[in-house]
Amino acid sequence: MAKSEKLLDVRGLKTYFDTDEGTVKAVDGVSFHIDKGETLAVVGESGSGKSVTSLSIMRLIPTPPGRIAGGEMLFNGQDLVKKTEREMRQIRGNDISMIFQEPMTSLNPVYTVGDQIAEAIVLHQGKSQKQAMKMAAEMLELVGIPEPAKRVRNYPHQMSGGMRQRVMIAMALSCGPQLLIADEPTTALDVTIQAQILELMKKLQNEIGMSILFITHDLGVVAEIADRVVVMYAGRAVEEGNVVPIFTKPKMPYTMGLLNSVPRVDKAAVHQERLEAIPGNVPNPLYLPEGCAFHPRCKFAVDQCKVAIPDLVDSGNGHMVRCIRWDEIQTKQAVVA
Amino acid sequence: MIPYIIRRIIHLIPTFIGATLLAFIISQLVPGDFLNAMRLSPDVRPETIARLEQSFGLDRPWYTQYFLWMGSLLKFDLGQSFGGNQPVSAVITKPILNSLILVVISLIMLYAIAIPLGVFSAVRQYSFADQVISAISYFGLAIPNFFFAQVLILCIFLFRGFTREYFDHNQLLLPVAQMTSSNYNELSSLAKFKDILWHALMPAFVVATSGIAGLTRILRGQMIEQLSSDYIRTARSKGLDERKINYKHALRIAIIPFVATIGALLPGLIGGAGLVEIVVSWPGITPTLLQALTAQDIYVVLGFLVISTLLLMLGNLISDLLLAVVDPRIRYN
Numbered sequence: 001m002a003k004s005e006k007l008l009d010v011r012g013l014k015t016y017f018d019t020d021e022g023t024v025k026a027v028d029g030v031s032f033h034i035d036k037g038e039t040l041a042v043v044g045e046s047g048s049g050k051s052v053t054s055l056s057i058m059r060l061i062p063t064p065p066g067r068i069a070g071g072e073m074l075f076n077g078q079d080l081v082k083k084t085e086r087e088m089r090q091i092r093g094n095d096i097s098m099i100f101q102e103p104m105t106s107l108n109p110v111y112t113v114g115d116q117i118a119e120a121i122v123l124h125q126g127k128s129q130k131q132a133m134k135m136a137a138e139m140l141e142l143v144g145i146p147e148p149a150k151r152v153r154n155y156p157h158q159m160s161g162g163m164r165q166r167v168m169i170a171m172a173l174s175c176g177p178q179l180l181i182a183d184e185p186t187t188a189l190d191v192t193i194q195a196q197i198l199e200l201m202k203k204l205q206n207e208i209g210m211s212i213l214f215i216t217h218d219l220g221v222v223a224e225i226a227d228r229v230v231v232m233y234a235g236r237a238v239e240e241g242n243v244v245p246i247f248t249k250p251k252m253p254y255t256m257g258l259l260n261s262v263p264r265v266d267k268a269a270v271h272q273e274r275l276e277a278i279p280g281n282v283p284n285p286l287y288l289p290e291g292c293a294f295h296p297r298c299k300f301a302v303d304q305c306k307v308a309i310p311d312l313v314d315s316g317n318g319h320m321v322r323c324i325r326w327d328e329i330q331t332k333q334a335v336v337a
Numbered sequence: 338m339i340p341y342i343i344r345r346i347i348h349l350i351p352t353f354i355g356a357t358l359l360a361f362i363i364s365q366l367v368p369g370d371f372l373n374a375m376r377l378s379p380d381v382r383p384e385t386i387a388r389l390e391q392s393f394g395l396d397r398p399w400y401t402q403y404f405l406w407m408g409s410l411l412k413f414d415l416g417q418s419f420g421g422n423q424p425v426s427a428v429i430t431k432p433i434l435n436s437l438i439l440v441v442i443s444l445i446m447l448y449a450i451a452i453p454l455g456v457f458s459a460v461r462q463y464s465f466a467d468q469v470i471s472a473i474s475y476f477g478l479a480i481p482n483f484f485f486a487q488v489l490i491l492c493i494f495l496f497r498g499f500t501r502e503y504f505d506h507n508q509l510l511l512p513v514a515q516m517t518s519s520n521y522n523e524l525s526s527l528a529k530f531k532d533i534l535w536h537a538l539m540p541a542f543v544v545a546t547s548g549i550a551g552l553t554r555i556l557r558g559q560m561i562e563q564l565s566s567d568y569i570r571t572a573r574s575k576g577l578d579e580r581k582i583n584y585k586h587a588l589r590i591a592i593i594p595f596v597a598t599i600g601a602l603l604p605g606l607i608g609g610a611g612l613v614e615i616v617v618s619w620p621g622i623t624p625t626l627l628q629a630l631t632a633q634d635i636y637v638v639l640g641f642l643v644i645s646t647l648l649l650m651l652g653n654l655i656s657d658l659l660l661a662v663v664d665p666r667i668r669y670n
Contacts, residue, residue, distance in 0.1 A: 060573055092576035100574075105567040108586055110593075110665055120575045155665045171575070 006074070007211045008057070008179060009033040013071035015049075015056045018064060024285045026052040028235040029071070031312075034179065039205065039212040041226035041243070043219065043258070047282045049235040050215045054181045057213070058098055059088045075179070094124040097172035101184040103164035107156040113140075113167045114152030117174050124175045139170035143200060162193035166200065173204060180205075183215045198224050219262050223247060231255050234283055234293035237312060241319035251321040251330060253298045254278070292323070300329050342658070349650050354407075360642045361406065364635045365399045371419040371633045393419055406636070415643065416636035420629070425640040429625065433644060435516060436621035439610050442537050443545035444602065451549045452592075455556025456583055462561055470553065477550030483612035486543045489513075490616075493539070512536045514618045540617045544610050548602075552595065559591035589663075596663045600652030604645045 015027040027049040034040045042050045055061050056068055059080060073080040075096070083091070092098075097120075100106045107116060117139055118132035127135065133152060140148035143166040156164055165185060172180055182201070186194040202225060205212055214225055222229055222243065229246045231239040231254065239252040250256045257278035280297040283289055289296050295305040304324060312322045323329070372389055375381045390396040394405060409416055415425035458467045480488075490513045500506040512518070516536050517529075524532060563569065564587050572586045614621040622641060629637035661667045 058574055060570065089576045089578060092574055094576060098574040100567060100571065102567050106571045108568040108572070108590070110589055110663070112665075119572075119577070123576060157666050168571070171571075 005036045006033045007036045007038075007076065008213070009074040010053075010057070011072050011074070013053065013056060013073060014069040015052050015061055015066060016069045017066045019286075022286050025235050025288075026066075026285060027056060030230075030232070030235070030237050031071075032230045032237060032240060034211045034213055036178075036211055037205070037209050038227045039214055039225055041214045041216060041222040041229045042232055043216060043222055043229055044232035045217060045282050047234075047285065048232040050217075050232050051183055053232070054098065054183050054213060054215050057181060058092055058096060059083070059085075060092075090124070093120045093172075093177075094175045095177055096179045096181065097175070097177040098181040098183065099165070099168045099172050099185045101187050103161050103168055103188060106168055107164055109156055112153050112155055113159070113164075114154075117152075117167070117171045120171060121174050135174065136170070139174050140167070142173070142204070143167070143170045144196075145170075161189055162196065165189060165193075165197055169197075169200065169204070173208065173210075176208060177210055179211050179213060181213045181215070184217070185214075186221060187216070187218065194221070195224075201225065219247075219258060231258070234288055235285065236293065236309075236322065237320070238294065238322040239320065240312070241317075245317070245319050249330070251315055251319065251326040252294075252323050253300050253329065254294050257297075300325055338661075342654075345654055345657070349654070352650060353646060356646045357407070357410070357639075357643060358403065360639060360646075361399075361403045364639060367633065369633065370395050371635070373633070393417075406639070410643070415640040418629075418634055418637050420632055420634045420637070425636050428629075428637050429622075429640050429644070432620060432622045432625040433641075435619065436610050436614065436623075438516075438533060439537055439541050439544060439614070439619060439621060440603075442534070443541035443548075443610075446542055446545040447548045447552060450545070451552035451556060452588070454549070454553045456560055456588055458553065458557040459560030459564060459587075460579075460583055462557075467557075474550040474553050477546045478554075480546070481612075482543050482546060483616050485546060486540065486613045486616040489539055489543060511539045513539065516619055540610075540613050540619055543613050556591060556595070559594065560587055563587040563591045593660070593664050597656050597660050599659060600654070600656030601649070603652040603655075604648040 010033065011031050013027055013030045014025070017024040017026055030049070030053055032040065032042075042053060044050045052061065052066075057073055057080065059068075061068065068081055071081065075091070080088070080091070107113065114133050114136045117136035118129060121127050121132040121135050122129060125132075137148040137152045140151055145151050145163060145166055151159075156167070159167065168185075180201075185201075186197050189197060198221065201212065204210075212225070214222070216222060226243045229239075229241065229243050230237050231246070231252065233254050239246065239250065239255045246255065247259065250259055257276070260276040261278060263275060278297055283293060283296070289306070291306040291308055292298070292301075292310055295301040298305070302325070310322050310324045312320050313326075315321050315326055371393065372386055372395065375386055375389070387396075394402055397405075406416055415429070417423070418425050418428045421428055454470055458470050461467050493510050493513055496510050497507065500508075512535060516533060518524075518532050518536075521529060521532055560583075564583075569582060569587060572582050577586075610619070610621055611623045613619070614623040615627075618624075626638065626641050628634075629641075
């Protein structure tokens with residue numbers, strides 16, 4: 001498979017928010033890329049900058065107070081940072097589309113779901129309202145909503161959360177985007193519905209061939225859907241690599257902490273282990289700690305961690321890690337095991 | 338929907354009876370009656386007064402008068418006016434129509450001005466223009482409309498003084514009194530219509546001022562709230578332009594509470610035209626009503642009250658039905 005072609009290449013993205021108390025560096029120099037047809041998961045706690053990253057790609061950061069302070073985002077080789085608002089409008093919903101965390105509030109309550117799906121089709125594909133409504137029904141069928149011809153005339157409040165998220169997906173895919181940004185699309189849903197939505201996204205990705213940028217804090221979901229993973233902490237990427245190495249041999253202590261805090265059927269049954277939580281909280285973005293932002297919560301921290309922000313280094317096979325002690329820690333872990 | 342409307346209309350009957358009974362009792366609380374002045378006059382003989390009392394029904398107990406009045410109401414008869422010795426309906430029809438002209442024009446002004454201003458203010462929140470609009474809004478809310486009417490009249494005269502001085506132009510910018518020009522009867526019907534419209538502009542604007550100010554403020558708040566909601570983010574992510582986002586998506590929802598109050602404005606604005614009608618000598622409800630009140634011509638007063646009550650009840654029903662039309666989440670069964 002020719003997977004090496006980059007669809008989106010984000011380089012050194014910086015998104016800052018100017019507040020009364022100072023500048024919040026919500027995203028501070030994040031780089032990653034998404035290949036065509038690939039699913040990249042961006043993982044992190046609340047406040048790590050993952051949602052701001054996704055809104056930055058869409059150029060939907062409310063300005064002011066937010067602004068993209070630096071970096072470039074090459075989409076098919078063209079820098080999205082340099083696009084005018086008018087050019088961005090032609091990209092949004094057409095080449096790059098997005099689904100959100102809250103299916104209950106993400107649809108306008110006073111228009112039918114058909115109208116809301118058709119709106120993008122009319123806008124980007126120049127279809128008539130009637131054709132667009134027909135296509136909207138086809139999209140509903142594609143996302144597995146029964147009786148699509150009837151359901152297009154439903155209002156959002158007549159549907160369940162899972163159904164509404166399917167409608168959001170139908171809307172996002174209606175113009176055949178090259179990139180789908182999914183910002184915690186399953187967080188607000190029941191576990192059984194979550195699995196259905198993930199299945200659906202995987203299936204549609206195979207059919208349509210788009211790339212997916214999947215934003216989540218749920219590692220179970222990542223294992224399910226992603227090809228590669230970027231772990232974010234306090235506005236920076238701290239580890240990046242293919243999904244299997246990240247899950248089996250995490251190198252950044254933060255990623256290890258995240259993985260240990262997930263309940264695992266196999267581990268608990270065999271070792272009767274307690275779940276390990278990462279001590280402390282995400283730092284206040286206005287007052288980030290000196291040096292490595294994770295050091296106050298890190299059980300491997302040494303004095304040197306407080307000196308400078310470590311670089312993101314390649315630990316082999318493109319597995320990137322932002323930790324000065326990754327090599328030592330890995331050896332230690334191996335001994336323990 | 339139809340059964341709901343029928344049920345609502347049936348519910349209006351006891352409301353109407355209660356409201357009219359209450360209005361009638363209150364009208365009886367005022368000491369004396371229409372014949373007071375005559376009783377005090379030495380020129381009127383007691384027999385005449387007794388005859389008039391009998392013909393007006395003033396010699397009977399109040400509840401008998403009430404039932405007689407209700408009886409005639411059922412026949413769509415509002416009773417007799419004591420003063421003009423003619424049916425109440427003949428006395429009040431013209432003032433009501435005249436007031437309605439004023440009210441309808443001011444309603445149109447209200448929405449035509451307040452909606453764009455409110456949306457603009459919300460979209461440019463905290464900008465200089467927004468703050469100017471806010472300041473003017475508070476001014477509009479604070480100023481009593483009878484006083485504002487006088488201020489405007491003064492301004493119109495000052496402006497004439499200015500144009501006379503520098504441009505040799507001696508016409509008033511807008512008429513400041515009456516509903517029609519002196520040559521009204523000689524005009525064609527189109528010109529008559531234009532003449533009334535021309536006279537209504539200033540008073541209608543005055544009547545609308547506080548409404549414009551209030552609606553602009555509230556709509557601004559509603560719009561700001563809607564613009565930060567999730568479905569607006571969805572609309573943006575679809576690639577819609579700001580105009581569509583503001584008007585098609587946000588305003589469509591921000592406007593819902595106002596649709597709910599349109600019906601209540603109907604009788605309210607007739608009352609609201611109030612003192613402005615007196616300031617500009619508009620032959621509307623207020624002058625007629627005040628005259629009837631001072632003369633204790635109670636059936637004329639009650640006639641206005643009955644019409645207001647009907648408008649209020651009808652307005653509320655229309656509001657509720659409109660609400661179901663604009664908000665699909667509401668369905669009546």
